[in-house]
Amino acid sequence: MANILVVDDELGIRDLLWEILNDEGHNVEVAENAAQARAARLRERPDLVLLDIWMPDTDGVTLLKEWSASGALNMPVIMMSGHATIDTAVEATKIGALAFLEKPITLQKLLKAVEQGLARGLARKPVEPLMATPAMQVTEQLVVAGPAITLAVDAGPLSLQSFMLDKPLRETRDEFEKAYFEYHLAKENGSMTRVAEKTGLERTHLYRKLKQLGVDLTRGKRNGV
Numbered sequence: 001m002a003n004i005l006v007v008d009d010e011l012g013i014r015d016l017l018w019e020i021l022n023d024e025g026h027n028v029e030v031a032e033n034a035a036q037a038r039a040a041r042l043r044e045r046p047d048l049v050l051l052d053i054w055m056p057d058t059d060g061v062t063l064l065k066e067w068s069a070s071g072a073l074n075m076p077v078i079m080m081s082g083h084a085t086i087d088t089a090v091e092a093t094k095i096g097a098l099a100f101l102e103k104p105i106t107l108q109k110l111l112k113a114v115e116q117g118l119a120r121g122l123a124r125k126p127v128e129p130l131m132a133t134p135a136m137q138v139t140e141q142l143v144v145a146g147p148a149i150t151l152a153v154d155a156g157p158l159s160l161q162s163f164m165l166d167k168p169l170r171e172t173r174d175e176f177e178k179a180y181f182e183y184h185l186a187k188e189n190g191s192m193t194r195v196a197e198k199t200g201l202e203r204t205h206l207y208r209k210l211k212q213l214g215v216d217l218t219r220g221k222r223n224g225v
Contacts, residue, residue: 001025001169002118005046007037007063008080009055013103017050018205020110022212025170030205034058041067043200046075048117051097053081053088061092068096076117080105178213185215192217 004026006017014030021028029044031037034057041049053060060079067073079092082103089100098120099113181195188194196203210217 001027001173002047003027003029003044004114005029005031005037005040005044005049007031007034007040007049007055007060008052009033010052013052013080017110020107021114022208024111024114025173026114028205029200030202034063037063040200041072041075047121048114049075049077050101050114051077051079053079053092054083061088061095064092064095064097076121078113078117174213177209178215181210181213181215185217190217 001024004021006014006021006028007030008014008017009032011032014032018028018030029040029046031040033055037049037051040046051060051064058066060081064073064077064079067077073096076098077096079089079097079100080103081088081100092100098117101109101113181199184195184198188198192203192206196206199206201209
């Protein structure tokens with residue numbers, strides 16, 4: 001449904017938010033510090049960022065200022081903290097943060113804030129042409145025939161994939177993501193390390209994603225490239 005970046009130096013918080021938002025059908029990227037957050041923002045172009053205020057290297061407010069000053073604050077940002085003062089929350093809002101969530105974050109408040117943030121981002125986001133991911137460049141135009149869509153990708157395994165459009169969005173998205181990861185597994189001969197690098201996911205989250213999608217982890221090694 002949406003690409004969401006979670007930035008928090010606490011592993012437990014990152015994992016919890018990843019689980020909740022992933023169960024809601026979102027594609028979730030995590031970062032434990034400002035450096036990882038900068039790289040993830042460039043790589044994933046998130047639709048929404050959940051940003052912790054207190055982090056060891058560069059705090060969330062400073063990172064928010066950096067994005068705002070450089071013109072990179074083109075997505076809704078929701079600040080999070082368990083120790084921030086009202087002044088800090090007000091400052092973040094003035095810089096450009098959409099909202100502030102106080103830890104511990106309740107499920108209801110989290111989902112409501114995410115829903116509002118995505119709605120705000122969608123309202124101001126220009127319509128862009130459909131693009132393929134760098135590792136799956138489309139070599140021909142999308143072919144739509146009735147309730148189906150076919151993607152012709154660069155030469156290699158799974159070079160032609162069809163997806164039914166009359167299914168629920170989540171089912172169609174899961175089918176596409178499964179084909180995407182199976183493509184990379186086959187291309188990288190089953191190497192989880194290289195697939196993690198190519199897709200921009202941490203190995204732990206990659207394993208979870210593949211398990212959730214029901215991807216056969218031995219397929220790439222059997223087929224080879």
